[in-house]
Amino acid sequence: MADEIKIGAYICKGCGLGERLADAQLATIATRDAKASIAKEHDFLCSAAGVAMIQNDIDNEGINRVAICACSRRAKTDAFAFENVAITRGNLREGVIWVRPDTDEARETTHEMAADYVRMAVVEAKFQKPPSKNADAQYNKNILIVGGGYSGMTAAIEASIAGYPVTIVEKNAHLGGNTAQFYKRVPNHAPYAEPADTGIADMIKTVENDKNITVHVNSRLTKTDGSPGQFSADISTESGSTNTQQFGSIIQASGFTPYDANQLPELGYGKSANVVTQLELEKLAKEAKGSPIKRPSDGKEVTNVVFVQCAGQRSTKEGHLPYCSGHCCLTSIKQAMYFKENNPAVDTNVIYTDLRTPGAGGEDFYRSGQDKGVLFTKGQVNEVIEDGASLKVKFKDLILNEDIEEETDLVVLATGMVANSGVDIEAVVKIDTNDEKEKSPANEIKINVKDISVLNLTYRQGPDLPHLKYGFNDSHFICFPYETRRTGIYTTGPVRRPMDLQQAQEDATGAALKAIQVVENASQGRAAHPRSGDLSFPSFRKEGCTQCKRCTVECPFGAIDEDEKRYPVFNESRCRRCGTCMGACPVRVISFENYSVETVGQQLKIVDVPDEFSEKPRILVLACENDAYPALDMAGMNRYEYSAFVRIIPVRCLGSVNLIWITDALNSGYDGVILMGCQKGENYQCHFVKGSELAHERMGKIDETLKTLSLETERVETHEIAITDIKRVPEIINNMAATIEKIGMSPFKF
Amino acid sequence: MADLNVAAIEKYRNNFLKEVEANVEEGEWVKMCMQCGVCSGSCPLGSAWDHPPQELFMMIRAGKREEVLTSDSMWMCTSCYNCVVRCPRGLPITHIMHGLASYALRLGLAPKNQPTRKFAVLFWENLVKTGRVNELKLGLNLYFMNGFIEGIKTALGMQKIGLGMWKTKRMSPMEFFGGHGCKDAKGLQAILKKAREIEDAKRQKFNS
CATH class of the missing domain: 3.40.50 (Rossmann fold)
Structure with a gap:
């Protein structure tokens, strides 16, 4: 060329x-x-x-x-x-x-x-x-799966069938995870009437016989380095030997730990041996092997059992889980059937506040339970007390509005799932940035004891994947499943969100496909979701860099590390090409080949700005290309008119907006500037997770800039736009035009 | 059957539910209720019920035998079938209500002065005699349901309508003496007797 x-x-x-x-x-x-x-x-x-x-x-x-x-x-x-x-x-x-x-x-x-x-x-x-492709791109089709439970093995089998070699790292001595402890599972095929075999033994056999799958038991990841196509992982066994291997992508299927029922003394756990969790009941059922289930305290055959749903979950009480674990209602129905299977005369009472049976066969399974005589009571359990050899369950029947005391042999608590998501890196950062005085030893102990890193990443932003909510590793439960905020590392199963076996199976299959996709993309130097196929990549002028670390801290995907002199080190394959680093850089040394401070800055400068007396103001719109720009296009398709004084420039993400563009626009005589990005915050819709939020934060300081220029603060607005806001975007533009008419033209015209 | 009335029913056990399943028409559906409350919300007379259907079903499951069977609620059902049409689980709620009422009556637990109960008994006795409902007699029985004086009063009040119906040949005073019946009233009575025997045998089986 x-x-x-x-x-x-x-x-x-x-x-x-x-x-x-x-x-x-x-x-x-x-x-x-x-x-x-x-x-x-x-x-x-x-x-x-x-x-x-x-x-x-x-x-x-x-x-x-x-x-x-x-x-x-x-x-x-x-x-x-x-x-x-x-x-x-x-x-x-x-x-x-x-x-x-x-x-x-x-x-x-x-x-x-x-x-x-x-x-x-x-x-x-x-x-x-x-843009030219990543010169550093490498092809490595080996997939590393962390966790050999139901999700991990499903992902391994699926990836292997697709022709990708898989390595499973399992911390326990055996494959199978929690599922291996189950007596039976909720059925996954019609007529959804009886508990079915878990199939985990066959699955383990399939994995062990597959030449494409290597299994490391009693092992953990002690170090994970690199980027998609070139991950390097240290797999260490309990005995201390370590071997380092290269991988193209990683699936984290580290599963869940059952909620610690010791935090529920009011429900009798720990006080009576006859109060058990669902997982413990599976063990009792497995030991019984189809004969009557006996209560732990004295080995008496259980003739009466109460299931307490939402034990320590869906609750705002301190120490309780605020979310629903999704599987427990179906699990309790299944476990009630264990008793009915053996002896239909056993009384089984499921006390629930809201019964939820997700999945295709959930409702059928619920009906099958009712048909077998499982009693369902809408109620709120307040207390379980030991009463001689048996137990007393105190609850409020919410239909009859009465306080009831029921005597029973066994109580099963439906406790929730806690994700094995490793260290909460954001909590660590918070403590790290606090004053030394505020650094309480209690906080540190809590983190050190509770969280053991799963991946041990060498990334600048921390050793594990960022949590989305309640400790689950994901970046958006609905829009981008499996996608974490670390490119090439996908989560699946209950570590991603609470789920049952049926969902975990689908989930793991999806994650396997994602892992394959990223291996192929990385080999060609292309970006992964959401700018799939993009070849452009940020580079920086080292001589201009002030080592301020803003880019390395703010990158939503942890793509930028630091070298020993605190200069940023860009990992091209980890980058999603959002440009948040470019927007963050105070000295504007970061740019893409086809998207830079210049490509946008020069556009807004070449716009013809008529003089103050022409009555032709100019409004600059920087619109996120993911949602706001399509909304503007659709406004056009619907022929919604808007002001002719507006000039719209699409940006990759609002996070890539560098404040220099705003000051440049105001200095060149623009009368107003509108920023349009995606929804931020807890229910964010930003395609780059943090971009819109960071942009709003940065724009929070724009008022000061406006005041130093003695301009009205109304001249710069930031809006959250959804792709459906087709009627709203012209209104926003026209309102700005009206505002300018009211406050007058900018004095900065030449 | 009397000892059934005093049988100790444990709470939230299946005992009473099983009794209902065995003795009440369509009683095996009670366990399938999922407590959504659509029936209670759909009932046009809902406000007149002490316990709407959904609640009755929960009371059965909770083992509240006495309260359910002595309740006035199921007698309030007018068979509009709104609940049956709307029930997402397809429960024949109207039939269960009549089944419960009928079972309570048989056990002697139904509320004595419940007007629907009185009417139902009059209607049934009137019907089985000839195989046809004798409207004149049924009407007069209703007038005198609450005593002689009130009966005379009501009859006098209805005098004009009665004469009008006679004139237009809608009702004959001759019906008072025997009245017309179906072709084989004896046969019908035999059928009903047999049906009762079958039902009793079924109950016997459960209760023994």
Whole structure:
């Protein structure tokens, strides 16, 4: 490729652009104002003839930057997919003619709008480089699975079938995890009526006989280093020997620990041997082998059993789990059937507040339980007390509104799942940043004792995956399942969210596919979700770096480490290409080949800003390309009109917005700036998890900047936009236009 | 059967539920209720019930035998079938209500002065005699249900309507003497007797 930058601007006249923008002289503007080498118009640019025209210029005229001024960058991406050149788009259709009325009065401002978008597309092309793939990319198709329980083995078997070698690291002496302790499982096929065999023995056999699967029992990960395609893991056995192996991706299936029932003395746990947890009942049932289950205290056959649902969970009490573990209702129904199977005369009472039976067969299984005579009582259990050889369950019947005392032989507590998610790295950071005085030894002990790292990552941001909520490792339960905030490391099973076997099976299969996908992407130097296939990558000018560590701390995906001199070390395969580092950098040394402080900064500077007395203000919109920009496009498709004074620049994530763009815009005479990003906070919708939140935080300080410029604070707004806010986005823009009319034009126009 | 009335019923055991399953029409459905409360919300007379159907089902499961069988609630059912249509579990709630009422009556536990109960007994006795409902007699029985004086009063009040019905041949005073019946009233009575025998045998089996 020639070093010289040669920009070709191509202006489409299809879709009504020709008629509406006939006198706008866009081609002249492209060459004269924005210095494009050539500018061509075409009646139908995305047709074969139009595309051939551009390809011909690339091949024969040495064009290496292509600025296509036609429809939105979200449209016709297949037609305009030229290789080895940088491509930019000027949005004349959804962004101009579709949002402006076709009237004589509106014509002038509409033409100005189109002219600016042409200038912006050309200048963006000028400051872009065609992205080249990661030179460091490596292909390693070995998949490491941490945890040899039901989820881990399912993922191993699935990945092996797909042709990827798997290594399982299991901390216990045997495979099978919690499932191996079960007597039977909730059925996973019609008619969903009887408890079924767990199938775990067959599964272990399959894993052990699979030549593609290597199993390390009694082992832990003592060090995990690297990035997708080139992870290096130290697998250490209990006896102390360590072997280091290379992997392409990692699946963490470290499962759950049952909630510690000792925290429930009011329910009699620990006081009476006849109060057991669900997992302990499985053990009793397994020992009974189909003969009557006996109560632990004296070996008497159980004739009466009470199941207490939501024991220590779905509760706001301190030390209790606030969430629902999802499987316990079905598990209690299954366990009640253990008793009924042997002797239908055994009284089984399931006391619940809300019975939840998820899954395809859940309701059938519930009905089957009722049909077998399992009693279901909507009630709230307050106390279980030992009364001689038997127990007394004190509860409130919520249907009959009565306090009841029931005598029983055995009480089974449905305690919840606690994720084996390792160290809470965010809690560690909090303590780390606190003053030395506030550093209480109690806090440290709590973390040291409770949390043993699962992965032992060498990452700058901590040894384990960030928790999403309640200690579960995920980045978004609904939108991006399995995706953690560490690229190439996926979680599955109850470590990701509470689930039963049926769900764990589906979950593990999905995670296996994700692990395979990232191996293949990493080998080609491409990004993983959500910018799948993106080849661009951030680099930084070392001589300008002040070692402030903002990028290494703020990267939502822990992609950036630090070297011994505290300079950032970018791990390309871990990067998701959101640009949050670029937005964070106070000295603006971080940039992508095709997305940088310059590509956006130059766009907003080339916009023609008329003088103060023209009554033509300018509003800059920096719109997140994930949700806000599509919403703006759809506003255009619906022909919702908005102000002609707005100029919209898409950004990868609001997190990539560098404050210099705002100050540059205000200094160049823009009258207003609107930032549109995804929803932040607890129920965030940011595609890069933390980007929008960080942007809002950074923008929280913009008022001071405005005051030092003696500008009104109303001139800069930040909004959370969902992709469905199609009617709201034009309103936001028009409201800003009205605000400017009220407070007057910016004094910074030249 | 009398000893059943005083049988010790333990709470939240299956004893009473099993008794209901064996003795009450469609009683085997009671355990299938999932306590959603749609029946109670759908009942047009819901406010008149001490215990709406959902609650009755829970009381049965909780072993509240006495309270259920002496209750006035199931007698309030007008057979509109709203609950049956809406029940997500497909319980024949109307039938269960009548089944419970009928069982309570047989045990002698049904509330004595419950008007629906009185009417039901009058209706049944009237019907089985000839195989046809004698409207004149049923009407008069109803007038005198609550005593002689009130009966005379009601009859006088209804005088005009009665004469009008006679004139338009809607009702004949001759029905007072015997009245018309079905072709084989004896046969019908035999059928009912046999049905009772079968039901009793079934109950006997459970109770023994």
